[in-house]
Each structure stands twice: as structure tokens, then as C-alpha cells.
Amino acid sequence: MPRQQRIWFPGISYRIEAQGIRNSRLFYDEKDYSHYTYLLTKLKSDYDFDLHAYSLLPNKIHLLIETFHTNLSTVMHRLQTSYAMYFNRRHQLRGHVFQGRYLSEPLKDETHFFETSQFIHLTPLREDLGNDLLAYRWSSAREYLSPQPAEEPLHPLLTLDRTLRLFPSPKHQYFEEFLFQPMNSEIL
Numbered sequence: 001m002p003r004q005q006r007i008w009f010p011g012i013s014y015r016i017e018a019q020g021i022r023n024s025r026l027f028y029d030e031k032d033y034s035h036y037t038y039l040l041t042k043l044k045s046d047y048d049f050d051l052h053a054y055s056l057l058p059n060k061i062h063l064l065i066e067t068f069h070t071n072l073s074t075v076m077h078r079l080q081t082s083y084a085m086y087f088n089r090r091h092q093l094r095g096h097v098f099q100g101r102y103l104s105e106p107l108k109d110e111t112h113f114f115e116t117s118q119f120i121h122l123t124p125l126r127e128d129l130g131n132d133l134l135a136y137r138w139s140s141a142r143e144y145l146s147p148q149p150a151e152e153p154l155h156p157l158l159t160l161d162r163t164l165r166l167f168p169s170p171k172h173q174y175f176e177e178f179l180f181q182p183m184n185s186e187i188l
Contacts, residue, residue: 006072006073006104007106008067008071008072008073010067010068010069011066011067011068012066012067012072012106012107013052013064013065013066013106013107013113013116014063014064014065014066014067014072014104014105014106014107015062015063015064015103015104015105015107015116015119015120016061016062016063016064016065016076016102016103016104017060017061017062017063017102017103018060018061018080018098018099018102018103019059019060019061019098019099020059020060020097020098020099021095021096021097021098021099022099023059023099024059025058025059026056026057026058026059026060026061026083026087026097026098027056027057027058027138028091030137031090032087032090033056033137033138035083035086036056036061036083037056037138037157039079039082039083039086040054040079040157041156041157043075043078043079044156044157047067047069047070047074047075048067048068048069048070049065049066049067049068049070049072049075050065050066050068050159050162051063051064051065051140051157051158051159052064052065052066052113052117052140052158052159052160052162052163053116053117053120053121053140053158053163054120054139054140054158055120055121055123055124055138055139055140055141056138056139057123057124057127057129057138058129061102062119062120062123063120064113064116064117064120066159066162072104076102076104080097080098080102083097084096084097084098113162114163114178117163118178118179118181120139120140121133121139121140121141121144121179122141122179123139124136124138124139124141133145133179134146140158141179143155143158143160144160144163144164144172144175144179145172145175145176145179146172147170147172163175
């Protein structure tokens with residue numbers, strides 16, 4: 001039975017989740033995390049997409065991505081394949097790195113977008129990877145919780161303006177208040 005085609009059209013935002021095969025580690029050390037973010041940055045320059053949020057956990061990846069001219073499947077295939085080849089070569093392993101297909105959920109509206117952002121940014125806390133989001137290097141929460149310049153913030157990997165434009169100044173403080181509001185568990 002063939003796989004079901006993923007829904008895609010320009011400008012749609014997705015929650016992406018991928019995990020290690022049999023829940024095994026995807027990242028053993030900082031070099032692995034750094035390489036994954038390097039690949040994301042490189043792909044962003046090659047393809048037209050916005051990355052609004054991410055959380056890289058030892059065995060799982062969460063992304064909030066919006067594509068414009070390139071099909072999400074093309075971006076994710078290149079990202080996952082490139083990382084799997086790097087990972088297997090570096091750690092002298094063979095076989096699959098990721099557990100099956102990645103989850104891609106199209107977001108319904110702006111409310112769903114912000115709830116997904118909140119979910120992704122709080123994931124390191126839920127997974128007991130520390131108790132301070134500013135100290136966890138492998139999540140975009142650090143960028144959102146840091147003071148932003150008055151003009152539109154620029155970042156090589158993240159697109160911050162869609163999220164931050166709704167918050168008054170100081171944006172990082174209002175974003176932090178939003179982030180720690182109770183989550184709507186029905187959405188995710």
C-alpha cells in the first residue's frame with residue numbers, strides 16, 4: 001500500500017516531530033546538535049522557508065516551519081537524509097537513524113501556531129533537560145526570551161517576527177509571560 005501524500009501548499013505552517021529509531025539517541029554531544037542546526041541554516045539559505053521554533057532533544061526533534069516555494073517533503077527529506085548520513089559516519093553506525101516518517105501536522109490558524117510554539121519551547125522543561133530555558137542551548141526559546149532590538153530582529157536560522165510582532169515592548173518579557181501560561185492540551 002503506497003504512503004499517503006502529505007498535504008502541502010505555499011505559506012502553510014507545520015509542526016514537525018521526528019524521533020530516533022526505537023527511541024534511541026539522535027544527538028550524543030554538542031557536535032551532533034551543532035551539525036543539525038548547521039544543516040537547518042544551510043537548507044534555509046537553499047530553500048525558501050521560515051523556522052519559527054525548534055527544540056532538539058537527545059532522542060527527538062520538534063520544529064515549527066513555514067514553507068513558501070519548496071514542498072515541505074523536499075526540505076525534510078534533505079535534512080533527515082543529510083543528518084542520518086553524518087550521524088552514521090561520525091558514530092560508525094549503519095542503518096536507519098529516524099523512526100519511520102516524521103510527523104507533519106498542518107496548523108489550523110494563528111491560535112494553533114502560538115500553542116504549537118509554546119509546546120515546542122517548553123519541551124526541554126517537560127523532558128527534564130534542565131529547569132532554565134535560557135540555559136538550554138538547543139531550543140529557540142533562548143532567542144525569544146532574550147532582549148530583542150527595536151527594529152525587526154534578524155537571525156540566521158530563526159524567523160522571530162511572526163511570533164514577536166504581537167507582543168508589546170519589551171517583547172521578550174511578554175513572550176515569557178505567554179510561554180508560561182497554562183497550555184491548551186486539546187490542540188496538541
